[in-house]
Amino acid sequence: MKYSIAIGALAATASATAGMKKHIRQYGYPTTKPVVNATLLKADITIENLLAGSKQLEDFAYASEERNRLIGSPGHNDTIYWIKDTLESLDGYYNVSLQEFFTVAQLSGQINSFLVGGAVPPNGSFLLFDYSPSGNVTAPLAVVSNLGCNATDYPAGVSGNIALISRGSCDFGLKSALAGAAGAVGAVIYNNAAGPPLQGTLGAPPRPEGDYVPSISISQNLGAGYVAAIGNGTNVTATIDVTTDIRNISTYNVIATTNSGDQLNKLALGAHTDSVAAGPGINDDGSGTVGILEVAKALSKYTITNAVTFGFWAAEEEGLLGSTYYVENLPAAEAAKIRAYLNFDMIASPNYINAIYDGDGSSFNLSGPAGSAEIETFFEDYFTGAGANFTATAFDGRSDYGPFLDVGIPSGGLFTGAEELKTEEEALLFGGTAGVALDQCYHAACDNVTNLNVEAFELHAKAIADSVATYALSWDGFPARNTTTAKRSVVKPRRTVQNTHRRKSKRAPLAKK
Template identity: 40%
Template structure:
C-alpha cells in the first residue's frame, strides 16, 4: 500500500517536472552498433543536459532529490519520459524504507565549561524530545554499556550515559541505556578518528544516541572524574517509513538468458542537489540507453537500473537482488555481468576502475568469477586510447554490493569521493594533491557547477564502449557470445512486484 506521503510527493514532482527541459538532440548515429559509433553518439553535452535537468528538479523541490521526496519523484519522471521517448518501456519496483532526515543536531557542554562538542548522531537514532536533553553525564560500571546490567548500582535515570565503543553493536548500547533509564547516550570511539555509527535499524526502545571521538571521550571522562558534568544533546529529525522505488528498463532485443546490466543510484543525499553523487552516473547510463535504443540488433539484452535509497544504505539494489533470489533465481543467474557507475564527474577527479582482479587492492569481499574480465573491458579501452587510469578498491561500497554477494560478476567506474588525491595521481590526471576528489561530496555544494566536464566525457565514453561491447558479446566473461535461438525480441525479465510507470 502506498504511504500517505506518496500522493502528495508525486503531485509536487509532476508540477516541478514541468519546469524542466527534456534533453534532446539530433541523432548522432542511425545505428551505433560498435564502440566507435556508440562513443561518438554518447556526447558529453547530452549527458550534461540531463544533469541540468536534475539541477532544475532539485531547485524546484527544496534543493534536493533524496529518496522519498518530490525531488526524487520528479527525477524518476524525467528518466522515464526520456526512456519512453527513446522507445523503452519503463518499470517501477516499489519498496518501503526508513526515511531519515536530521534537521538540527548539537552537543553542548553546559558546565563546568560552556563549549560546543563535535559529534555525529547515530543513523536510526531516535530523536530527542523537543528542546533536547539537558542532563548530567553518567558512566556505567562496565564502560562498554552493552546491557542494562552494566548500569547496576549507578543512578542513570534521566541522565546522559557515556559509553565506549566495542564488544557489542551500537544498537545494543542505545537499547541498554534506554532500559537502564538514561535519557540519551554518547558513544566515544575506541580508536582515533570520528565515529560515524549506525544503530542498524529503528528501535523505539532505545535512547537517542550520538558518537564522539576517542579524544573527546577521554576529555569528557576526565571532567567527570573531577566533578559533575552537564551537557545538552539535540537531535531533531524525521524518522518514518516511506515508500520509494527503482526505475528499470531494458532493450527489446538480445538474449534474455545473458543479460548485461547497468546501474546507477538516482537519489542524492537530503542535503543538496546530488549532481555528481549521483546525477552523473544516472545521466551517463541514461544517455547510453537513449543511444543504444537506436541499434538495430543486439546479441544480448541490456537492462538499465536507476536505484532508489542508495544513500540510505544501498536499499534499492539490495531489494532488487533479494527479490530475484526469493522469486526468480533463474533470472538472477541470467545476468552475465553488472556494471556500476557512482560519481563520474568529480572536480578533483581520478579515472578509477573497480579493482576486480585485485591487482592493487585485496578485496574485502569475495570476487565473483568474471569480474576481472569485466574490469578488463574498461581497462583495455583506456589503454587503447592512451588514457591513464588507476584501480579503485573493489569494496562493495556502492550498488554492486548485492550483486557480487549473489555471485554476479561486476565492475564499474569511479572518479572519487572523499579520498585524498595523491601526488602520483596528480601526475596522471592533474588536479590538486592533498585535496579530496570531490570537496563538495555530500554537501549542498554538489550542484551543476561541481562537475568536471573532462572526467564526465571520459567516463561517458567508457560507459558507451563497455555497453555496446558486452551487448554484442560476453564471451570473455562467461563464454557466451551468440544470439538466442529465436530472432524475435525476448520477453522482459523483471522481478515480481513491479508496476508499469
C-alpha cells in the same frame, strides 16, 4: 578507383542487409539501425548532454524547499518520473517499469541544542546522525569501553547517562542501539581521525539490538578532550535536544530492459537516483544516473546481440535498499540470465581519481564471482587506451553492486572518490590537490552542478558506453555464469560503515602526461 568503391559499397550494403535479415529472424521485427559498436556509442556521449541532465536534476532539487533529492521528496519523485518518461520516449526500445517498495525515511532533522558543560561546542564540531530519534535529554557523559561494538563494552554506569563512544569497527547504528539497550538516554560518537565530525547515518530502523537513542557525531578533538576530563574525575554533563521527521514511505526503482537482444545473456548496470537530505546529490549520484541514462538513450539508436537492463535504484543512501529489493525479488531463473552487473556511483568528483573495483582481489584480497576480474581488466584497458591513469578501489560491497555480489553475479564498475583525502601518489597520477577530499561536497549542500569535474565525467561516461557496447555485442572471452556459487557475505553499505573507501594502484600506472 570509382568502380572499386562501388563494388565495396555494394558488398557493404549486402552485408548490412544480411545482418538486418538475421536480426528480423532472431527478434521478430525489422530495423534499419546499425549494429552497436564502442566507437559509435562513445561518440554519442557528450559533455554538453551530461551537464544538461545534471542541471535537470539540480532543478528538481532546487524547485522544493528541501533543495534535495532525498527519497520521498519532490526532488526525488521528479527524478524518477523524468527517467521513466525519458526512457519511454525512445520508440519502444525499452520495456520500462516502476518497482515500488516501502521503507522508512528521514525527511528532516535538526539539532535544537547541544551543550557540554553548559557551553555550546565550537561551530562545525558536531552534527546530527540521520535516523536519530527526536529527544531532549540532559545527563553526564559516560565513557564506553573499546569501540562500543559489543554489549559488554557498555558498563553499568552508562545506564541513565549519555554514552560517549569512539568511531570505528562497526556501524553507527549498532553503537546507538547497544547504548539504548544498556539504558543510555543518548549517544555521542566521536571521530577516530582528525578533522570535522563524520556526516553519518544510523541506518533506517528497526534493528534487532533495540531502539536508537538521540545521537550526535562530534570531532576527534572534542571527544578526546571529554574522555581525558572524565578520566581525571571531572563530571561532564551534556544536553542533546534534537528533532527529526521519520516516516514510512513508498518509493520506486526504475527498471528498463531492451526489448531486443538475447534475454538469456543480459548485461545489467545501475546507478542510484537519491541524494542525502543535505543537498541535491549531483555528483553522488546524479553523475552516475545521468551517465547511464545518456548511454541508454544513445543505445536506442543501435541493434544489439545481448539484452541490456538499466537499473535506477532508489534509497541507496538509506542502505542499498532499492538494489537489494530488486535482487531479493528477482527469481533465481531471472538472476541466472544476468551475465554481469556494472555499477557507477560518483563519476565526476572534483578532485577525482580513476578507480576501478578490485574484481580479482589482487589489491585488497576481496574478489568477486568469476567474471569480476575480467570486468576489472576491461576498464583497465579502457583507461590505458584513453591515455589515463587508474587505480584500484576495494570491492567491499559499499554501493549498489553489493546485492548482486551477494547472489554470485559477476560485478564491477567505476568510482571517482568521496570524502577520503587524495594522497600524494594520487595527485601525481591524476592531478588535483593532495590532502584535500576527492569530493569536498560529499553529502553536502554544495554537491550541485558546479561540483562536477567535467573531464572525469566525460571520461567515465564514455567508459560506460564502451562497456555497454562491448557486452551488448558479445560475451566472447567472458566466463559462463556459475549459478551454484555460494552466497557471498558483504560488508555494510557505504553510508553506515566506519571505514573510508580503500584504494591503491593495482599495477604500475601510466606515466602522467
